[in-house]
Structure formats: C-alpha cells, structure tokens
Amino acid sequence: MSTVDDTTTGGNGFVGQAIKRKEDRPLITGRGNYVDNMQLPGMQWMAVVRSPVAHAAITSIDTAAAKQRPGVVAVYTADDLAGSGIAETGIPMFWAPPGVEIKTPVHFPLARGEVKFAGQAVAVVIGGDRYSVVDAVEDVFVEYDEKPVVIDPEAALQDGSPLVHEDFGTNKTHDWSIDGGDADGALAEADVVVERRIVNHRISGAPIEPRSTIADPRGDELTIYSTTQIPHILRFALSGILGMPEDKLRVVAPHVGGGFGAKLQVYGEEILVAAAARKLGRPVKWTESRTEHMATSHHGRDQINHVKIGATSDGKITALKLHTIADVGAYFQILTPFIPELGFPVANGCYDIPNVKLDFTCVFTNKFATDAIRGAGRPEITHFLEVMMDQLAAALGVDPVEIRRRNFIAADAFPYETALGINYDSGNYQGTLDKLLTHVDMQAFRQEQEQMRAQGKYRGIGLSTYVEVCGLAPSRAVGPQGVGLQAAFWESAVVRVTPSGSAIVFSGASPHGQGLDTSYAQIAADRLGIDVQNVEVLHGDTNQGPFGWGTYGSRSLAVGGEAIARAANKVQDKAKRICAALLEAAPEDIELVDGKFQVKGSPDKSMTMAEISGAAHIPPNELPADFEPGLDETSFYDPENFVFPFGAHACVVDVDAESGKVDIVRWVAVDDCGPAINPMLIDGQVHGGITHGIGQALFEQIVYDENGQLVTGTFVDYALPTAAELPSYETDRQETRSPVNQLGVKGVGEAGTIAASPAVVNAVIDALRPLGVDYIDMPLTPLRVWETIQAAQGPGDGAPLTEQGAELDEHGRGSAGSGPTAPEEGGAA
Amino acid sequence: MSGTVRVRVDVNGETRENEVEPRLLLVHYLRDVLGLTGTHVGCDTTNCGACTVHLNGESVKSCTVLAAQADGAEVKTIEGMSQNGELHPLQQAFHDNHGLQCGYCTPGMIMAAADLLQRNPNPSEEEVRHGLEGNLCRCTGYHNIVKSVLDAAGKTQGVSA
Numbered sequence: 001m002s003t004v005d006d007t008t009t010g011g012n013g014f015v016g017q018a019i020k021r022k023e024d025r026p027l028i029t030g031r032g033n034y035v036d037n038m039q040l041p042g043m044q045w046m047a048v049v050r051s052p053v054a055h056a057a058i059t060s061i062d063t064a065a066a067k068q069r070p071g072v073v074a075v076y077t078a079d080d081l082a083g084s085g086i087a088e089t090g091i092p093m094f095w096a097p098p099g100v101e102i103k104t105p106v107h108f109p110l111a112r113g114e115v116k117f118a119g120q121a122v123a124v125v126i127g128g129d130r131y132s133v134v135d136a137v138e139d140v141f142v143e144y145d146e147k148p149v150v151i152d153p154e155a156a157l158q159d160g161s162p163l164v165h166e167d168f169g170t171n172k173t174h175d176w177s178i179d180g181g182d183a184d185g186a187l188a189e190a191d192v193v194v195e196r197r198i199v200n201h202r203i204s205g206a207p208i209e210p211r212s213t214i215a216d217p218r219g220d221e222l223t224i225y226s227t228t229q230i231p232h233i234l235r236f237a238l239s240g241i242l243g244m245p246e247d248k249l250r251v252v253a254p255h256v257g258g259g260f261g262a263k264l265q266v267y268g269e270e271i272l273v274a275a276a277a278r279k280l281g282r283p284v285k286w287t288e289s290r291t292e293h294m295a296t297s298h299h300g301r302d303q304i305n306h307v308k309i310g311a312t313s314d315g316k317i318t319a320l321k322l323h324t325i326a327d328v329g330a331y332f333q334i335l336t337p338f339i340p341e342l343g344f345p346v347a348n349g350c351y352d353i354p355n356v357k358l359d360f361t362c363v364f365t366n367k368f369a370t371d372a373i374r375g376a377g378r379p380e381i382t383h384f385l386e387v388m389m390d391q392l393a394a395a396l397g398v399d400p401v402e403i404r405r406r407n408f409i410a411a412d413a414f415p416y417e418t419a420l421g422i423n424y425d426s427g428n429y430q431g432t433l434d435k436l437l438t439h440v441d442m443q444a445f446r447q448e449q450e451q452m453r454a455q456g457k458y459r460g461i462g463l464s465t466y467v468e469v470c471g472l473a474p475s476r477a478v479g480p481q482g483v484g485l486q487a488a489f490w491e492s493a494v495v496r497v498t499p500s501g502s503a504i505v506f507s508g509a510s511p512h513g514q515g516l517d518t519s520y521a522q523i524a525a526d527r528l529g530i531d532v533q534n535v536e537v538l539h540g541d542t543n544q545g546p547f548g549w550g551t552y553g554s555r556s557l558a559v560g561g562e563a564i565a566r567a568a569n570k571v572q573d574k575a576k577r578i579c580a581a582l583l584e585a586a587p588e589d590i591e592l593v594d595g596k597f598q599v600k601g602s603p604d605k606s607m608t609m610a611e612i613s614g615a616a617h618i619p620p621n622e623l624p625a626d627f628e629p630g631l632d633e634t635s636f637y638d639p640e641n642f643v644f645p646f647g648a649h650a651c652v653v654d655v656d657a658e659s660g661k662v663d664i665v666r667w668v669a670v671d672d673c674g675p676a677i678n679p680m681l682i683d684g685q686v687h688g689g690i691t692h693g694i695g696q697a698l699f700e701q702i703v704y705d706e707n708g709q710l711v712t713g714t715f716v717d718y719a720l721p722t723a724a725e726l727p728s729y730e731t732d733r734q735e736t737r738s739p740v741n742q743l744g745v746k747g748v749g750e751a752g753t754i755a756a757s758p759a760v761v762n763a764v765i766d767a768l769r770p771l772g773v774d775y776i777d778m779p780l781t782p783l784r785v786w787e788t789i790q791a792a793q794g795p796g797d798g799a800p801l802t803e804q805g806a807e808l809d810e811h812g813r814g815s816a817g818s819g820p821t822a823p824e825e826g827g828a829a
Numbered sequence: 830m831s832g833t834v835r836v837r838v839d840v841n842g843e844t845r846e847n848e849v850e851p852r853l854l855l856v857h858y859l860r861d862v863l864g865l866t867g868t869h870v871g872c873d874t875t876n877c878g879a880c881t882v883h884l885n886g887e888s889v890k891s892c893t894v895l896a897a898q899a900d901g902a903e904v905k906t907i908e909g910m911s912q913n914g915e916l917h918p919l920q921q922a923f924h925d926n927h928g929l930q931c932g933y934c935t936p937g938m939i940m941a942a943a944d945l946l947q948r949n950p951n952p953s954e955e956e957v958r959h960g961l962e963g964n965l966c967r968c969t970g971y972h973n974i975v976k977s978v979l980d981a982a983g984k985t986q987g988v989s990a
Contacts, residue, residue: 717874723957724958
C-alpha cells in the first residue's frame with residue numbers, strides 16, 4: 001500500500017492514524033450548537049401556510065383571523081413582502097449549459113396567484129412562540145380553484161397532458177445529450193443486446209435534524225444562522241435576493257445535524273425568515289416539522305432509465321445507450337435540472353466501453369423539486385450499469401465476477417480517457433475486486449446457495465464494482481464555459497499559527513458530521529510540526545476566513561483538505577526561513593523532523609514551532625529589517641481534474657419467498673479512496689453511505705398519489721433503515737494515489753451510497769432466479785418482491801412456488817403481468 | 830390555548846417548577862423553558878428517538894409525553910449523564926468507537942442505550958440492534974453505534990444511568 005507523500009510533513013505522523021474525533025465532546029454531552037437550540041432576545045417564531053392541493057389558482061387569502069390571534073405579530077403573503085427584495089426575485093438556479101435552453105419558471109418563496117405542488121408556501125405567520133404560530137396558520141383562509149394535476153413523468157410528456165406551467169406549452173424542461181464513438185452502430189453490430197427500463201425512484205435526504213433558520217437584524221446588518229452545507233453560497237445568493245451588500249450579511253452554519261445534500265440549497269424559507277426579520281426589526285426563527293421536510297426539502301433521484309448494452313458473444317461490452325426521463329418536480333431549486341446529468345462522467349463505470357450515448361429529458365410534474373441527494377446522479381448511473389452487468393452476465397451465461405473482469409479498464413491504462421472524453425485519474429479495479437474475493441469465497445457461497453435452495457430457502461449474492469466522480473470540482477470543467485454551472489468550485493484555507501505556537505485553520509468547506517475537524521487538523525499538524533490537539537479547525541461562518549464553496553460532492557478532503565495542506569506548506573516555508581535566520585543556516589538546510597525544525601546534519605540545532613512563531617510575532621533583531629511579521633497563510637486551490645474513487649461491494653441476502661421480505665445477512669466492502677488521512681473516518685463514511693443505498697433499495701420511497709398528495713409525509717410512512725434491519729459491515733481498503741492532488745486523496749462521503757443499491761438488487765435477483773425472477777425495480781418492499789415472484793410464476797396455475805411444494809395460493813395469486821411492479825419484458829437478444 | 834398548569838419536575842437532580850400550557854410537550858419544556866437543548870426533535874411522530882430521555886428511570890420519547898405528565902417525576906437528560914466532568918461509559922464509548930457523526934441523534938441514542946444496558950447489562954449484538962430499533966441515525970449506518978454500546982456493556986454497572 002502506498003502512504004501519504006510525507007516530503008512536506010514533519011514526521012509527527014498524525015496523517016494516516018485513526019485519531020479520535022476532536023468534535024465529539026460537545027455532541028456527546030448535550031452541548032451541540034444546532035440552530036434550533038438557539039434562542040435570541042426578542043426572537044419571534046415563523047410558521048408557514050402551505051397549499052393543501054397540488055395545482056390551483058389562488059382566488060383569495062384572508063389573514064384577518066390569524067392576525068387577531070394573541071401572540072401573532074404579523075402575517076405576510078407575497079404581496080405584503082413586495083419591496084423587500086424577495087417578491088421580485090425567485091430562488092436561484094445555477095445551471096446554464098451552453099447551447100441548451102432550459103425552461104425555467106420563476107420560483108418565488110411565496111406563491112403568487114397559483115400553486116403547483118402540495119406544500120407550496122402561500123403565507124407566513126410570525127408570533128411569539130413555537131405553538132401559537134402553528135395555531136395561527138389554521139386561521140389563514142386560502143381559497144383555491146383547483147386545476148388538473150400530472151404526477152407521472154411519462155404521462156407528462158404526452159400530448160394533452162395537464163401542464164404544470166401553461167406558459168411553456170410543454171412539461172419538458174430540456175433535453176441534454178452527450179456521446180462518444182458510435183453507440184447506435186455498435187448496438188446494430190453487437191452479438192447480444194440487453195435492454196431494460198430501470199426505475200430509480202424518488203427519495204428524501206432525511207437528515208435527522210430538520211431544517212432551521214434564524215435571522216437576526218441589527219441596524220443595517222443581518223446575521224443568518226441556518227442548517228446549511230453552503231454558508232458562503234447562501235450569503236452570496238441572499239445578498240442578491242434581498243438587495244443587501246454581502247458585507248452586511250453574515251451567514252453562520254453552526255453544528256449541522258446531517259445534510260446528505262438536502263441542506264445544499266437556497267431555500268425559500270431561508271429567504272422568508274430574512275425578509276420577515278428585516279421587516280419586523282427583530283430576530284425570527286423557523287424550524288421545519290418533519291412533514292415539512294418530507295414535502296419541501298428537496299428530493300433526489302426520480303428517474304426512468306431506458307438502457308441498452310451491446311456486447312460481443314464473449315461478453316466484451318461494445319456500446320451503452322441511455323435515455324433518462326427525470327421527474328424534476330414543479331420548480332427548480334439551485335441545481336435541479338443539472339443533477340440527472342451529473343453522473344455522466346462515469347457512465348461507463350469501471351469498464352472500457354468504446355461507444356456511449358446518453359440522452360436526458362427532464363420533465364415538470366406537480367411535485368416538489370428534486371436536487372442533489374447523497375451521490376446526486378452517480379447512484380442512478382451506477383445502479384443501472386451494475387444491474388445491467390448482471391443482466392448481461394445472465395444473458396450470456398457468464399458469471400457476474402467474470403463479466404466484470406472481461407470489461408475492466410486495465411490497471412496500467414491510467415490516466416484513462418473514456419469514450420466521453422473524461423480523464424479517469426487513477427484506478428485498479430481488479431485490485432479491489434480481487435481483495436473482495438479474498439473475503440468472499442464465491443465457490444463456497446454457490447455451494448451453500450445450492451444446499452439452501454434444496455431446502456426451499458432463497459439466498460443470493462450481488463456485486464457492485466463502482467467508480468464514482470467527485471472532488472467537485474475543476475472550475476474550468478464545470479463552470480460557465482464548461483458544463484455551464486454559474487459558479488466555481490475551488491476551496492479556500494487559512495492556516496494561522498498563534499504567538500504561542502498553536503494553530504487555527506479556517507476552511508471554506510462546511511463539514512456537518514464528516515469528522516473533517518479532525519482530519520484537517522491531522523493534515524495541518526504534520527506540516528506545522530505541532531500536536532494535532534493544538535490545531536483548532538473553524539468553518540461555517542462567513543465572517544471567519546475567506547469565501548468558500550461548502551461541503552458536498554465528496555469534495556471536502558480532495559479539494560478542501562488539499563487547500564489546507566497547501567496553506568500549511570506556506571506556513572512551513574516561512575517558518576523554515578525564520579528558523580534559518582535565527583540558527584544561521586540556509587533555509588533549504590532546515591528540515592522538519594519529529595516536530596522540530598532542525599539544521600540538516602545538526603539535530604542539536606533546532607527550534608520548535610512555538611519558538612519560531614514567537615519570533616514571527618515579536619521579531620528579534622536577527623531577522624532581516626524587511627521581515628514581514630506573523631505566521632498566517634492563505635491558499636485557494638482549484639483542482640485540475642476530478643478524482644475517481646472506486647471499489648467492490650458484495651451483498652448477501654436471504655429472501656423469504658412466501659412474504660417477500662429481504663434480509664441482508666452480509667455486506668463486504670472494499671473501497672479505494674486513495675491514501676487514508678484517518679481510516680476510522682473513512683469506515684464511518686462507508687458505513688453510512690452503504691446504509692443510505694440500502695435504504696433506497698429496500699425501504700425508502702417518496703410517494704405522491706394521483707392527486708399530488710404526498711403519502712409519505714412522516715417517518716411512519718417513509719421508512720428509514722433501523723439498526724434491527726441491518727448487519728454489521730465488513731470493510732477493507734486498497735490505496736491507489738490520485739495524481740490530482742499532493743495528498744493523493746479521493747472522496748468517500750458518497751461512495752457507499754453509490755455502490756450499494758445495485759448490489760442489493762443483484763443479490764435479490766440472484767436469490768430468486770430459480771423462481772423465474774430475472775429483474776426487479778427498487779424499492780424491494782415485501783409486497784413488490786412477493787408480487788414479482790407471483791408474476792414470474794405465471795397466472796394461477798396452482799403450480800407449487802417452492803421446490804418444497806409450499807403453495808402461495810392463499811395469498812391471492814394472479815396479479816401477474818399488471819401493476820407497477822411487474823417486470824418489464826426482458827430484452828436479451 | 831387558555832390556562833396553565835403548574836409542574837414540578839426533578840430534572841437531572843434539580844427541582845424545576847414552572848407554569849406551562851397543558852399541551853406543552855416534555856421535549857419543548859426541556860428545550861425551550863429549561864434551556865436543556867441536548868434533547869433534540871427529529872420527527873414529531875415518535876419514530877426517530879432523538880428526544881429520548883429517562884422518566885423515572887425508564888427511557889421515553891419526550892415528544893410523546895406532556896410536561897404536565899412529568900409533574901412529580903424524575904427526568905434525566907443527556908446533560909445529566911456525565912458526573913463531575915467525567916463522561917458516562919456510554920459517552921466515552923461513543924467517542925472511542927466513532928459512534929457519532931453529525932451528533933444529532935446521539936443524545937437520544939445514548940439515553941436509549943443506557944436504558945437498554947440497565948435492563949440487559951450484557952446484550953448480544955442482535956439484542957443491541959433490536960433494543961435501538963426506536964432510534965434513527967442517518968449518518969453511521971448504526972455499525973459503530975452498536976459497537977459503542979457493546980463496548981460500554983459491562984462498564985456501566987454501578988454508574989448511575
């Protein structure tokens with residue numbers, strides 16, 4: 001295994017160690033500083049009046065009764081907030097791809113004249129306490145003239161469909177395509193073509209901390225405390241929306257209780273709290289209920305993927321063709337129309353596929369917006385590709401391990417340019433699969449599987465060998481002249497050594513659970529030659545440190561951590577110059593060894609960082625007259641490329657064919673995110689990521705009924721995985737350096753999620769093949785699995801379900817071939 | 830809502846007495862009235878367990894208990910778990926085993942685990958998993974939470990939970 005390049009570290013060797021987290025103490029003692037924990041003097045509460053219907057004209061709003069209620073200080077509709085900046089400007093959307101017109105509706109924080117999804121904000125009530133404002137919401141009377149609703153994205157594309165935005169004359173937001181090689185030609189010549197319609201359903205981010213925002217106006221200044229992953233972007237956006245100069249706005253993300261993308265956003269409620277606080281001249285807080293979260297914190301996924309894979313008879317893939325229909329909801333949030341396409345750089349996965357064509361069609365429906373949720377585009381791409389690998393293997397009668405080996409990009413082929421012109425930085429896909437197979441004895445598994453089948457028990461194994469793209473992002477690739485995001489994605493860092501020799505690190509990233517306070521401190525401590533416990537990491541406050549782009553897209557180590565390494569190197573260089581002057585040596589002869597700056601060959605002549613920093617702050621006469629005091633350096637790091645973590649996961653399931661219940665009995669993960677800064681934190685990210693993917697595969701689904709009513713509005717209906725439904729995970733790592741950054745690191749926050757869902761689906765299909773099941777869409781609820789088994793067994797012919805002869809007639813067979821869960825016609829040619 | 834009721838509650842060993850609305854939830858009494866914000870709210874429907882506290886020694890979800898129902902009772906919250914600056918074995922175990930990430934579910938998870946270990950001082954992994962079924966975590970996948978509780982098991986006897 002390689003280790004971190006330590007040529008610029010001080011040999012303290014904190015990097016690579018499983019250092020326990022610096023951030024834990026307040027969190028385990030009940031002293032976390034989450035937004036809803038804060039109460040400010042004179043603070044008022046806000047509650048939101050929301051549309052109960054999915055599509056309607058608003059014919060009247062009567063706020064009189066609500067205003068009469070004790071404790072209520074104001075009720076605002078869109079008209080009431082005219083002139084505060086927000087009635088004129090919608091919620092921003094940051095994607096403008098060159099040459100593509102995206103139909104972009106103006107998305108006001110409060111509805112103006114019409115509503116287009118259930119839960120849309122219509123008015124806000126401000127009052128003295130948490131309960132009275134919720135009471136007053138019930139006394140705002142809104143009359144709606146209902147309009148036809150469209151929920152199904154395929155129906156929404158049909159002529160005559162109800163229109164979400166009548167002005168556009170269509171529900172299609174845009175088409176976006178990319179190709180490399182000649183996919184159609186290669187498909188025509190392929191020996192075998194496998195085709196599937198694969199649904200990747202809508203899910204919620206569902207951090208356990210609901211969203212919360214406080215706005216605190218003082219004079220012409222406004223401080224916003226918000227549950228956000230992007231404090232600096234939020235300040236920039238609010239500045240434009242509110243018409244306030246950025247210097248008068250401060251945004252603070254204190255402790256944030258998980259994000260998973262759901263807090264990578266500029267939300268209407270953040271704007272409304274700010275506007276209300278300014279209008280009232282006192283602090284205002286809003287905290288969402290869980291039902292508000294499920295209805296109005298953005299969702300993810302919601303794609304229908306029509307996939308074709310062509311291959312030679314010996315299993316070498318020659319072509320991949322995709323048409324994605326993405327249901328983006330009624331309005332855009334900041335990245336809504338971009339997320340379905342975001343996975344395109346890894347469309348060919350770990351595989352050498354010479355011909356690739358991807359077409360995306362995004363569609364309005366009367367639902368809340370989709371946007372980035374953990375993985376954001378890569379889980380969808382990886383899901384269908386890894387499921388299709390097993391489909392291809394089955395079509396050819398080849399083992400799923402073997403089909404992958406035949407198509408892997410070779411370990412010596414990096415840097416590797418894909419058919420779409422993407423440059424994979426480094427990889428060794430055979431390596432992670434080989435390592436996985438040292439933990440999972442496939443031959444023994446198949447024997448066990450056979451024995452269990454003989455007893456009527458259905459055990460299956462599913463593989464996922466993924467590669468993902470993260471470290472967002474090289475600004476030239478994704479910015480206005482690249483993919484078209486109206487933003488850049490470098491990161492900032494400040495490393496400041498105090499006069500007594502401890503350090504404060506500021507990052508423009510905004511961690512919210514990942515443990516980066518600890519890994520950042522490890523990176524800085526090694527380069528400064530001080531103890532990791534003497535490094536304080538600060539982030540999440542726009543009044544501290546320079547502008548930064550926040551935490552998402554598995555970027556905070558590969559981009560944010562690299563910025564810290566570079567700033568710390570600058571400090572180290574200056575420390576060496578000071579040390580050289582004081583020890584009468586040349587700067588290039590000073591080396592940092594075991595926490596001491598010493599003269600090469602004369603270890604007795606040395607200084608500690610505390611001594612050097614003391615001299616930097618109270619300069620002795622030995623330093624040159626033009627010496628610039630202080631020990632405080634800034635770095636802005638814009639990566640030259642993305643990074644491409646990868647790995648191999650195996651999932652073993654038992655399926656109860658009589659109830660359809662799926663139990664995950666084993667999970668083995670071998671991930672490669674480059675050299676570990678802190679292996680304990682990597683494992684933690686992998687555990688959580690896998691669980692998010694399992695959640696989607698087995699339990700979680702955002703469901704709207706045909707009227708556009710959200711059916712899954714609480715955790716009663718939206719099923720997050722619990723401890724009781726999961727195994728402990730077996731994790732292992734491989735370390736392949738990235739050449740993109742000096743740390744050699746890649747990201748790991750989303751990898752588990754990206755890897756997980758296809759492994760579950762492949763395992764369930766593997767388990768149920770003896771029953772004729774060859775495909776199934778997520779979520780694999782007992783009902784869906786049971787219905788799929790029934791459909792595969794054919795209409796009620798009384799045939800025994802299991803080899804033991806257990807019949808399931810009493811469960812109501814005969815649902816085959818209809819309903820949403822019936823498997824699609826297999827396309828194996 | 831008219832009228833108030835007087836509640837007298839022993840919270841972490843201190844007697845607290847307040848006039849509250851009859852409908853005030855215990856979790857909001859702790860957070861908004863007493864300023865004990867370590868007890869969190871995550872779901873409003875008694876699913877997530879972020880609000881778990883001990884009421885007369887047993888874990889309850891304080892979003893489903895009225896403050897008025899706690900009148901005369903003893904309540905222990907996460908703030909009462911460490912004694913004289915010394916972490917409770919469960920708090921130490923969560924730190925030692927990376928049993929938390931964002932930390933939002935953690936107080937409820939620790940309070941639920943403390944009750945579990947009180948009833949079953951040496952649980953199996955499966956018993957821990959089933960014992961924590963009522964507490965949701967979105968970050969850790971429960972792997973290190975389960976490890977933390979198993980690590981703390983056997984170390985909690987004689988420690989007031």
